[in-house]
Amino acid sequence: MRTSEINKRPVVTMAGEDVAQIRDVIYSAGGGAVGGFTLSGRGLLAGPMKQALAWTSVAALGADAVMIRDEDALEPTQSVLDASASAGGSGGNVLGSQVLTDSGVDLGTVADVVIEVAGMTGGQCDVVGYEIEASEALGTKGTKLLIPLPDTLAASGEHLMVPASAKDFVAQDLAGFGASIDAFRAQLRETT
């Protein structure tokens, strides 16, 4: 699923209480996985909250709501951010960042991030791809394409690096993207 589908999704306790809504997706530096979410309050005039939600505290990521056990699952935002940061992390919003291959070719800019949840509850939430606004290098400038990512990924700062072979596995839509990811990762394992 795309992270834009999670933004603004309500956070609901098992008691049925609507306590927050998702604001940002926090993406761990080293592991290519989602570490948690920052939150904003419910209601038109509510702003960002001082509490955040670690992925380990999520009971279920449903189609219409993010379920948590109770309000105690929320933690101070800084501790959730720190848990996903590397030493001396550079930080930043991935959306709008430039995607470069390790051979220095600009593939485009990130329009969205694609994640995959392993299992219904308790599984890891992996970052498996980027939806990019393609550059000329992909031959379809301006169109939105899905590009797969390796299992682990160095992602920080202004540029996001991907292996050069990733451009051979781009997909047009999410339907065929799962197969592209598997083929891309299998090819990476063969070459290493």
Place this chain on the structure above:
Amino acid sequence: MQWWSWLIVVVVVIALIAGGVLAVQARRRRGGVIVDPAGPAKTHRRGGRP
């Protein structure tokens, strides 16, 4: 000025203030995808280092 002119001015000012408040709120609540966070979340800067 006629009384209805003042009424129009007041309505326009209220509409502008309400629109401004809603725009600021929408910006504060807009989400993103933060990678390798290095401090308080700053998601409104696109692709930059906070």
